[in-house]
Ligand SMILES: *[C@@H]1O[C@H](CO)[C@@H](O)[C@H](O)[C@H]1NC(C)=O
């Protein structure tokens with residue numbers, strides 16, 4: 001309910017991004033080409049050609065075995081249960097040439113015997129597995145490993161499947177076996193999925209995410225269930241991390257832009273008159289309110305705390321101080337503390353409608369709209385002509401998509417006091433949302449005329465124009481808003497700059513211009529979440545995953561509420577996992593770029 005315009009930019013950005021989620025994932029994958037493509041070709045050309053005279057016999061044996069297994073594989077697969085594992089054969093990726101050279105011609109027959117013995121043990125293991133005799137099957141795979149002349153990833157992966165199915169499942173062993181299988185063949189998708197499941201079950205979400213991400217990309221994004229695993233684990237990981245962060249992190253005020261927007265959502269009120277024999281606390285409160293007016297929020301917060309500790313001598317003043325401390329608590333995320341202060345404030349001075357309205361925003365943050373509406377009713381009982389009440393009730397209705405109710409309440413707010421720019425702007429936006437395009441544009445034009453020196457009407461009008469893809473007009477409005485912001489004393493509201501960047505990107509795909517707008521915004525206000533979020537997405541679009549991860553980490557630091565934090569963490573972990581993939585599978589670059597080309 002803070003009406004933070006920053007929120008709206010971030011939200012629009014996010015809906016834009018979630019619509020394009022898969023595209024972004026692919027775009028990121030394509031970036032692997034840039035990172036690993038050169039290395040891939042270099043290593044291919046360096047590999048020595050296989051020597052036919054030594055290579056052939058081994059190759060023949062291998063071919064025969066492979067054929068047989070493939071047939072078996074097909075037959076079994078047809079009557080296999082869905083989760084059934086096992087029968088896939090992994091063809092070793094590297095040519096056998098090397099091994100034959102090492103083993104030498106003499107050991108050739110011996111090797112065939114041992115290979116056959118291992119294959120037979122594996123087959124028995126598969127049968128036992130299908131009879132759900134998992135301990136027996138695991139033992140057979142162990143024996144297959146022991147006799148096999150060389151380590152085979154499939155033995156480990158199959159034994160891991162046994163451990164998954166034992167009761168209770170032996171996740172540690174699953175992980176250990178999949179580690180072995182993946183050491184032998186890092187592209188072994190089944191082993192990746194199996195290890196992912198085991199890690200997820202042991203709440204090692206970061207590892208699980210790494211594995212499911214790799215499996216998804218290696219499967220060329222075709223396996224819906226892998227993709228769902230990625231999303232599921234991401235959700236668990238992000239909410240777990242968010243909870244940890246919220247418990248441990250130091251509470252502090254959000255960015256200047258955010259706090260400014262919050263306080264701007266209330267009409268200014270005159271400073272209170274101190275009693276004749278004002279106490280120290282009374283004077284401190286006055287200083288706190290003056291710091292607030294000057295936009296020095298941190299100082300104002302400290303002074304507010306002090307004033308209450310020193311003691312305030314009259315009830316209305318104390319109610320005012322509690323209102324302010326409650327507001328700061330709300331802004332630093334201490335919702336419960338905020339409610340206590342604000343309620344104490346209304347107990348002392350029930351006609352302090354601002355406190356009622358703020359309690360309503362606490363209820364909204366806690367997802368309880370009926371209670372919020374009760375607060376508005378209560379406030380109206382005490383002061384039916386306070387325009388703030390109707391503006392904020394309009395905001396709640398707006399959030400709940402009741403645009404007509406919202407428009408009525410904004411209109412009422414303006415009727416009581418027409419000097420507050422935000423009720424005009426919000427009315428125009430609500431009209432737009434309810435499909436009254438002409439009314440909305442007319443309201444905007446009136447507002448621009450009535451508030452020629454305010455940047456906000458320009459900025460929001462620009463947003464609507466952008467929504468209608470009237471790019472040139474939108475950019476003109478953002479430019480005008482930036483100009484007005486620069487003309488007033490600092491600190492500057494940088495949102496029009498970020499909006500201009502987004503507009504240039506959507507209009508001309510001009511990433512460079514978009515980035516320089518955001519960078520400029522961040523130079524002015526390093527805590528502007530909208531700029532950080534936009535930069536993160538732009539980096540992702542260009543496949544600059546490392547930079548994107550860095551920006552998402554910054555977004556995580558700036559996130560105020562739990563949902564914002566979860567959202568930022570989700571992107572941070574998703575892009576981090578893809579970065580890890582790029583490092584672990586440099587040779588996948590070529591294939592990935594092909595997928596990306598197909599999908600475009
Ligand atoms: C897709 O992945 C799941 C594991 O997430 C696996 O069980 C399944 O066999 C895979 N499907 C295909 C068609 O590869």
Ligand SMILES: *[C@@H]1O[C@H](CO)[C@@H](O)[C@H](O)[C@H]1NC(C)=O
Pocket residue numbers: 251298301302305
């Ligand atoms: C003010 O008090 C609140 C709680 O009473 C505390 O969380 C906050 O850190 C204090 N702020 C300052 C700047 O002293």
Ligand SMILES: *[C@@H]1O[C@H](CO)[C@@H](O)[C@H](O)[C@H]1NC(C)=O
Pocket residue numbers: 390393397405406408409412
């Ligand atoms: C404002 O919203 C309330 C609550 O939905 C509604 O009852 C009322 O009619 C609206 N309009 C005005 C002018 O208060």
